[in-house]
Amino acid sequence: MTPSISGHTALAGVLGNPVHHSLSPAMHNAALEELGLDWVYxxxxxxxxxxxAVLRGLEAVDCRGLNVTLPHKQAVAGLCRTLSPLAERLGAVNTLVRHPQGGWRGDNTDVAGFLAPLRAGGRDWQGKRAVVLGCGGSARAVVAALVELGCGSIELAGRNAAKQEALLASCRCWAPQLEALTWQPQTTQPCQSTGLESALAEASLVVNTTPVGMASASDPGAASRCPLSPVELEALPPQSCVYDLIYTPRPTALLAAAAARGCEALDGLEMLVQQGAAALRQWSGIDAVPVAAMRAAALAQLSPPGTGP
Structure with missing residues (x-):
């Protein structure tokens, strides 16, 4: 039963552009209902x-907290009164909390969200080798998470040399184990060996931060694409873990191929749920937020009625 909205109902929400596709309202409203909070997200x-102007207006109407998604994660960092040490290091904010002296405190819960399923799996990542595909904004948070996880080697594979070098330069002071990999376009010669192929063959963890393979209403073939070529997929060790930040479709082409090789396959839905739960803890002051209800609500949004989980 959906709670009624009254003049006492408090506001929280997610800022982005576009943002109509976000699963966060379903997740957070399910949690707010279970917690009995008279809020709407x-x-x-x-x-x-x-x-x-939007941030000032939301502060003026006593908004309790905000998530921030694309394309505003970096821009909003410059509009905060203070930043958490992690948000300052990353230069990106995905969670805004009211500052007691006015304005907003910026934090980044993407790192905690990314780490949650890896830690839940019980594997020891200390000293292990990781490969990160892509060099956009998400890659920076993933690198920070892998440093926290204790990975001994982190190799960044990007096709945009300028963006890759900029990311490396900004992370080197706190990620000394980070190195660059050359990532050539997919080859039509399956026997050709590449630096990425060799790195994948030695990796314990491979993370895709690119949008390749994400379902798109405007591009029917997008969901069938894979960021790795067939020869690169063949290099994946069966005991490795492949983590794709994309969660539409489920599974992505990358994760389907990885699972077929015997790899552990993780998508980004749990990261979304856990980063949202971490934000809700900060806004509400309640540690025991209903993560299961958030996960179920997100899955329900992804699975239309009658299609199953």
């Missing part, structure tokens, strides 16, 4: 040139 579209 909304998707709040915000244009880049209006972001500062």
């Amino acid at each position: 909304l998707a709040l579209p915000a244009a880049a040139d209006q972001l500062e």
Whole structure:
């Protein structure tokens, strides 16, 4: 039963552009109902040139907390009164908490969200080798998480040399184990060996941070694509873990191929749930937030009625 909204109902939400597709409202409203909090969580579209005005307005109406998604994670960091040490290091914010002296405190719960399923699996990642595909904003949070996990070697494979070098330069002071890999376009010569192929063959953990393989209404073939070529997929050790930040479709082409090789396959849905739960703990001051209800609500949004889980 959906709780009624009254003049006493408090507001929380997610800022992005576009943001209509977000699963966060379903997740958070399920949690708020179970906690008995008279709050409502909304998707709040915000244009880049209006972001500062939107934040001031939401503070003025006593908004209890905000998530931030693309494309505002970096821009919003410059609009915060203070930043957590992690958000300052990453230069990216995905969670805003009201500052007691006015304005917002910026934090980043993407790292905690990413780590949750890896830690839940019980494997020891200390000293292990990891390969990260892509060099966008998500890759920075993943690298920070892998450092926290204790990985001894982190290799970054990017096709944009300038972006790759910029990311390496900004992370070297706190990720000394981070190195660059050359990632060539997919080859039509299956016998050709590449630096990435060799790295994959020695990896314990492979993380895809690129959008390749994400379902798209405007591109029917997008979901069938894989960021790795057939020869690169063949290099994956069966005992490795492959983690794709994408969760639509489930499984992605990458994870289906990895599972067929006997790899452990993780998608990004649990990361989404856990980063949201971490944010809700900060806004509400309640540690025991209903993660199971958040996960079930997200899955229900991904699975239309009658299609099963």
